[in-house]
Amino acid sequence: MGPALMAREMNELSKIVLVILLLLVAEAFAGWTEPVNLGPMINTSGSESSPSLTADGRKLFFHGDNGYNEDDVLYSE
Numbered sequence: 282m283g284p285a286l287m288a289r290e291m292n293e294l295s296k297i298v299l300v301i302l303l304l305l306v307a308e309a310f311a312g313w314t315e316p317v318n319l320g321p322m323i324n325t326s327g328s329e330s331s332p333s334l335t336a337d338g339r340k341l342f343f344h345g346d347n348g349y350n351e352d353d354v355l356y357s358e
Contacts (some may be wrong), residue, residue, distance in 0.1 A: 317328065329355070 328346040
C-alpha cells in the first residue's frame with residue numbers, strides 16, 4: 282500500500298476523488314467469497330501475509346516471519 286494521504290494536504294477535489302475510490306474498492310470487495318484455509322503448509326501457526334498470485338495463477342508468493350527476527354519470501358506451486 283502506498284503512502285497515506287493526509288486530509289489537511291488535500292483540496293476538495295482530491296477529497297471527492299478519494300471518497301469515490303474508497304467506494305469503488307468497497308464495491309469490489311463486496312463480491313469476494315469467504316476465505317479458505319489452504320492447510321498447514323500455507324496457514325501455519327507463524328505469521329504469513331501479503332499473498333500475491335502470479336499472472337498465470339501457478340504460484341502463490343507470500344511473506345513469512347521465520348522466527349529469527351528475519352523475513353522470508355515464500356511461494357507455493
